[in-house]
Amino acid sequence: MYRQFLSTVFTSTIFPIVSALIASYCKCLMFVLSWFSPNWLSWNNYSEGMLRTVEKKILQIVCTPYRSFFVDIGPTVGPTDKIWTLSFNTESKKTPIVLLHGVGAGVALWCMNIDPIAATRPLYIFDMLGFGRSSRPNFSKNCIEAENEMVKSIEEWRKEMNLDNFILLGHSLGGFLATSYCISYPNKVKHLILSDPWGFPEKPTDSPQVPFWIKTVGQVVQYFNPLVGLRMAGPLGPWFINFVRSDISKKYSDVLSDPSIISQYIYQCNSQHPSGESAFHSMMSSFGWAKNPMVRRINKLPIQIPVTLLYGSRSWLDHSATDIIKYKRSGSYFRLQIVTGAGHHIYADKPEAFNQIVIDACNYTDSTSDTSDGSN
Secondary structure: OHHHHHHHHHHHHHHHHHHHHHHHHHHHHHHHHHHHOHHHHHOOOOOHHHHHHHHHHHHHHOOOOEEEEEEEEEOOOOOOEEEEEEEEOOOOOOOOEEEEOOOOOOHHHHOOOHHHHHOOOOEEEEOOOOOOOOOOOOOOOOHHHHHHHHHHHHHHHHHHHOOOOEEEEEEOHHHHHHHHHHHHOHHHEEEEEEEOOOOOOOOOOOOOOOOHHHHHHHHHOOOOOOOHHHHHOHHHHHHHHHHHOHHHHHOOOOOOOOOOHHHHHHHHHHOOOOHHHHHHHHHEEEOOEEOOOHHHOHHHOOOOOOEEEEEEOOOOOOOOHHHHHHHHOOOOOEEEEEEOOOOOOHHHHOHHHHHHHHHHHHHHHHHHHHHHHOOO
């Protein structure tokens, strides 16, 4: 009883004060640095050439031949938007699969998944608008409008690629946008695969089970774009990534001779104008939850679209999307896969398990297509 009382007092009184102080400190620090060291804050080592080089080095481990190119989607959000795209095994007649990454990521982080998934079907991966090597337009500050702009960019990309229908896989923010896309364009998606998707449940009023550091980060990033610290670090950006998330590079240590290249890639992807990151900031209530969560409209997802949901057993993300999908879409195909030992980044933590689950979901799609219409 006493412990519960202390927890309640901390959550309702002390925690908000601590979070506000940290946020105020960060604002003051940025102001002081901008006054005394304007060159430090404006320092930017981003280079299109460097990003291209680092991406190419990471993708050297991929054996499947591929084509890389910009897809011109016109004035979708900005005046001349282009989406950086990689395509694999496009001669295959099987149902294509399209992969959408999460916040701060890019095409190269799928490097351990490409060969197995592309072995039997067309595979397309791209830097979502506002991320990686794609264009960096200014998205709306309104959460619904920003989401719609992101979804529209995916549809414009599909049109330019002449894809009639496909399997759509989204990780984290990519899972949220993939679901939103399916609701808006249900006739284009034959199977929705969600890998630790963000933005499904309502934000809880009280969540004492969430670790203190996540609560603190969540409170602080309400005032800033999530990766502002990386850009504030200036020339120490890659070091900052390794310091904060040393595990990211280690995930690729079995396939890359120099795993530190991953932090260089992430830095180059995110030291630019934070366009997609700002769109994410507009859509989030706090770091772990969306202002317009998917629970409010998942029932609009047509019952005929199969859903495969992957979670890492060690992921910090709220896993209530399972119940949301089950009970809001009863009677439709739904398969839950929990990957033991994986965290939020299942595709990199346990690539073999991730790849097999994705391949099985794709094969299920092909088998049901064969039965229903004799195609593929």
